[in-house]
Amino acid sequence: MRIAEDEEELKKQMDAVSKRLVRFAFILIIGVVLTQILLQNDMVRHWVTAVEHWEGEAYR
Template sequence: MRISEDEEVLKKQMDAVTRRLTKIAIILIAGLIIAQFTLQNDMIRHWLTDVERYEGAAYR
């Protein structure tokens, strides 16, 4: 019976880790999507980056 109990504890731990990794992946993907949308706004992009100044021509 000891092996069965150990397997059950391991299964619970693996499920907990899987849930945490899933939440982390969802948060990272949401952050990536938000970052992409914010960089499409001219005023926000100008405030966050200096790329247009270095390129010499404004992005349009």
């Protein structure tokens, strides 16, 4: 991507970049929320993490 030569072109490039950043942030937030929801399931948590195995006896 080249640097804009005039102010209008620079504004367009900045708008395009900011839209991509907002979209990326939204996707990350959705990913974090989905991950937290999935980790509430014991089977998924057992498959994804090994922390409970390291801790020994599970607290219930």
